[in-house]
Amino acid sequence: MSGHVALDVQAPPQGAVAVAAASPPAKPGAALAGLVWTLVRTDFKARYHGTLSGFAWALLKPLTMFAVLVGVFSLIFGAERTYKLDLIIGLFLWDFFAEGTKVGLTSLHAKGFLLAKARFPSWILVVTSISNPLLTVVVFAIALTAFLTVTSAGPSAGHLVLFACYVVSLGAIVIGFSLAASVLFLRFRDLNQVWDVVTQAGFFVAPIVYPVGVIPERFHFYLYLWPPTAVIEFSRAVLIDGRPPTPLAHAYLAAMVAGVLAVGALVYASRAPRVAEYV
Amino acid sequence: MSTVLLEAVRISKTFEIPSVRRETVREHFFGLLAPRQIDRLPVLQDVTLTLHQGDTLGVMGRNGSGKSTLLKVLCGIYPADRGEVRVHAGITPILELGVGWNPELDAIDNIFLLGSVMGLSLASIRASLDDILAFAEVERFARLPLKHYSSGMASRLAYAVAFRAVRDVLVLDEIFAVGDAGFRLRCEARYQELHRAGHTMVIVSHDPRVITTFCNRAILLDSGRITAEGAGSEIAERYLAAAMDPDHRPVA
Numbered sequence: 243m244s245g246h247v248a249l250d251v252q253a254p255p256q257g258a259v260a261v262a263a264a265s266p267p268a269k270p271g272a273a274l275a276g277l278v279w280t281l282v283r284t285d286f287k288a289r290y291h292g293t294l295s296g297f298a299w300a301l302l303k304p305l306t307m308f309a310v311l312v313g314v315f316s317l318i319f320g321a322e323r324t325y326k327l328d329l330i331i332g333l334f335l336w337d338f339f340a341e342g343t344k345v346g347l348t349s350l351h352a353k354g355f356l357l358a359k360a361r362f363p364s365w366i367l368v369v370t371s372i373s374n375p376l377l378t379v380v381v382f383a384i385a386l387t388a389f390l391t392v393t394s395a396g397p398s399a400g401h402l403v404l405f406a407c408y409v410v411s412l413g414a415i416v417i418g419f420s421l422a423a424s425v426l427f428l429r430f431r432d433l434n435q436v437w438d439v440v441t442q443a444g445f446f447v448a449p450i451v452y453p454v455g456v457i458p459e460r461f462h463f464y465l466y467l468w469p470p471t472a473v474i475e476f477s478r479a480v481l482i483d484g485r486p487p488t489p490l491a492h493a494y495l496a497a498m499v500a501g502v503l504a505v506g507a508l509v510y511a512s513r514a515p516r517v518a519e520y521v
Numbered sequence: 522m523s524t525v526l527l528e529a530v531r532i533s534k535t536f537e538i539p540s541v542r543r544e545t546v547r548e549h550f551f552g553l554l555a556p557r558q559i560d561r562l563p564v565l566q567d568v569t570l571t572l573h574q575g576d577t578l579g580v581m582g583r584n585g586s587g588k589s590t591l592l593k594v595l596c597g598i599y600p601a602d603r604g605e606v607r608v609h610a611g612i613t614p615i616l617e618l619g620v621g622w623n624p625e626l627d628a629i630d631n632i633f634l635l636g637s638v639m640g641l642s643l644a645s646i647r648a649s650l651d652d653i654l655a656f657a658e659v660e661r662f663a664r665l666p667l668k669h670y671s672s673g674m675a676s677r678l679a680y681a682v683a684f685r686a687v688r689d690v691l692v693l694d695e696i697f698a699v700g701d702a703g704f705r706l707r708c709e710a711r712y713q714e715l716h717r718a719g720h721t722m723v724i725v726s727h728d729p730r731v732i733t734t735f736c737n738r739a740i741l742l743d744s745g746r747i748t749a750e751g752a753g754s755e756i757a758e759r760y761l762a763a764a765m766d767p768d769h770r771p772v773a
Contacts (some may be wrong), residue, residue, distance in 0.1 A: 269642075274644040280633045283534045288625045358617050360639045361597040432545035518593070519536075 263439035269295040277362065281353075281370040291376055294444060300374065305450060306332070306379040312389065325453070329484050331386070332474045338379040339470045340441045342372040346420025347427050347434055354428075355468025364517055365510065368424050372416055373395035379409060390481065402504045403482040408480075412473045418506030448474055523607060524722050526690055527572040528594065532604030534565040534590055534745070564590045566745040572690065574610075577722040579732035579739030579753050581760040587745040588725045592616055594693050595723065610721070611688030613639065615680065615696060622675055624668035628659055631667055632682055639686035649685050657681035677704055684711050690721045693763070697731050709735075712731065727758035 254473065290299050311333065315326040331460050349371035359362055385407065387516070389397045397405070427433045448470045449457070457465060465471045476487050540558040540745040543549050564587045572578060572744040582588050593599040595606060622631045632653055632727050636646040659670075667675060676699040696712065712735060716722060717745045726732055732739050736753035741760055750760050 272642050273637070276635040276641075276646075279643065280637040281634050284623065284626055285632055288623060291625055355622070356634070356638050358593075358598060359635065360614055360640055361612075362640075402708060429733050430544070430546045430549065432547060436546055518598045 244331060251406065273351055274363075274366070276489060279369055281366065281374040285337070285370065285373060291305060300377055301381055304378045305385055308334075308382055308385045308389075324482055327390075328381060328453065328478050329451065331481060334382045334386075335412060335474050336408075336448060336450050337416035337475060338375050338409075339473075340414035340445075341375040341378070342442070343437065344412070344434070344468070346373045346416060347437055348421040349420060350424040351383050351427055351521060354517075355409065357518040359521050361484055364514060365421060368420050368510075369417055370422065372413065375416075376413060383409060386481070397481050397484065401484065401486065404480045404486055405477050408473045408495070411495055411499045412470065415469045415473075416503045418499075418502035418504075421506035424446050425510055425517060428513075428517060444468060444470070445469070466494070469502065472498065491502055523573040523575060524772065525571055525611065526574055526576075526606075527612070528641065529570050529595060530605045530607070531566055531567045531569050532594055532601040532606060533563065533566055534587075534594060534599065534602050535561050535563045535569055538562050562609060564745045565594065565601070568742075568747055570740065570744070570747070571601055572721055572723065574689075575716075575719055575739070576719055577716060577736045577753075579736030580723065580725045580742060581727070581732055581739060581756055581757060582730075582742035586742040588742055589616070589694060590745075591742065592694055592723065592725060610690050611640075612687050612690045613683065613688045614692045614730050615683040616692065616694045622679075623665040627666050627668055628654065628666045628670075628678060629663050632678070635679065635682045636686060639683065640688070641686050645685075647666075651676075653681045653685060656684065658661065658704070676700060678710060684708075684715075687715055687720060690723070691715065692723045695727070696727045697726065697728065709761040728759075731755045731759055732760075 282454055286297060290297060311330050312326075315329060319326045319329075338506065345352075346368055349368045352371075353367045356362075356367070387396065387402060423437065429465070447468045448467065449465065452476060454465065456473075464470060466475075474493070476491065476495065480486050527702060538560040539561070541552070541555075543552050543575070545559075568587075568591060570578070572676060580588050580591060593616065594601050594613065596612050596616070597606070597608070598614065598616075623634060626634070629650065632650065633646055634644070636649075637643065640682070641649075657674070657680070659674055659678055662670070663704050664676070693712075697708055699705070699708070705736075712722070716735075724731065724733075724736060733754045738751065739753045739756035740747045741749040742754050742764075743763070749756055751759075
């Protein structure tokens with residue numbers, strides 16, 4: 243069935259402006275792409291509205307933060323190049339995880355006003371919510387690669403590809419968590435506060451400020467149950483140490499990503515049909 | 522017989538109303554030992570209707586009779602608890618448009634947001650921007666954040682976008698109750714234009730004139746049930762009679 247009937251614009255009532263003609267609905271793929279782009283664009287615009295440099299701040303923020311951390315840590319840990327870089331990698335990946343899960347958790351509630359307007363795949367609201375933290379970590383990755391290349395031999399192309407895979411894995415974990423948490427948040431409105439406490443504790447569970455080696459090996463298994471741990475450690479291994487993890491370690495990360503995504507999608511699918519009733 | 526575009530078969534919908542609302546993890550945790558009563562409020566009960574191409578179906582009923590819920594179930598925004606909605610055409614819901622903008626964004630960004638949610642391509646939104654702003658009479662405030670708009674301006678803008686995104690079936694909630702007289706005239710003109718073009722309409726209204734003028738048939742809802750079905754004018758009269766009857770009690 244045709245989705246549109248061509249219209250003749252009729253003479254408007256006296257004193258009224260011309261009545262707008264209808265626009266044809268977009269093809270499903272184009273509509274989805276347009277919706278994703280609009281959500282991402284407006285999200286950035288709302289977030290950086292009123293800042294001195296507007297959109298540019300989205301790029302400048304991770305760059306300035308990277309420069310500040312390199313400068314400060316060079317002063318504090320001047321002789322400890324590896325530790326300094328490990329710390330910076332850990333902080334940026336952690337920031338992506340913490341910020342991504344934070345905005346993902348409240349994404350359906352924050353854009354709930356759209357859910358009552360029309361029927362559309364609401365998971366798009368969740369997935370697009372991580373665009374800003376994702377841009378931050380991508381800019382950081384570029385800055386870090388440039389820094390490593392200038393100050394040393396820099397990581398090989400293969401290792402950079404692996405690092406990109408780890409960032410994608412972390413993004414998938416964030417999306418999996420956000421899918422489940424965003425629908426649960428509509429029923430449990432203090433879930434964001436609970437998650438704040440969890441992430442504060444999780445910051446110290448992940449080996450960000452300490453090397454994983456200071457923890458007795460028998461506890462490493464538990465550390466790696468916390469998703470950011472594997473991504474941070476694997477990223478350090480390829481970028482700083484130049485030694486990629488074993489295939490078994492990669493299989494573990496892949497299984498964790500698949501597991502978090504699957505659980506997130508299942509929880510989401512079970513509750514998504516009724517989200518409009520709870521926003 | 523013209524093409525069937527939408528069928529609702531014995532749809533029912535019930536909302537659960539707890540005696541004590543628990544909306545947080547803390548409230549649920551501490552409420553584990555304090556059982557609460559859950560009342561079940563049936564808002565739609567065995568509603569069956571069929572829409573053919575070109576139909577204009579009016580829906581009348583007192584507040585709380587289930588009109589808005591019916592529209593949301595027909596549009597797929599709410600799922601039905603029982604029964605089935607069979608959709609054979611694209612639906613454009615024009616519901617609750619007066620609220621729910623991103624207040625930090627200006628009119629143009631909100632037009633893109635709402636337009637893309639309603640299925641318009643970016644190219645067609647761009648091409649329609651001037652017309653949409655003109656229809657809503659907010660051209661001068663196109664770059665003003667929506668938080669500075671009056672509720673009437675925001676509603677006009679929402680209707681202007683929705684009237685651009687029309688598909689085969691339009692579902693309209695109190696469409697002619699927004700804005701001043703001039704805007705209502707434009708909405709009515711737009712409605713008639715779409716009707717002449719063959720679009721199918723479902724209209725909820727409390728206004729007997731709207732149902733009589735614009736609907737070839739109508740239903741009367743009472744406590745989630747269809748209690749009368751007939752010509753628009755006939756249902757408008759029955760609605761008025763029920764509304765003016767001091768002894769009227771909602772059906773069980």
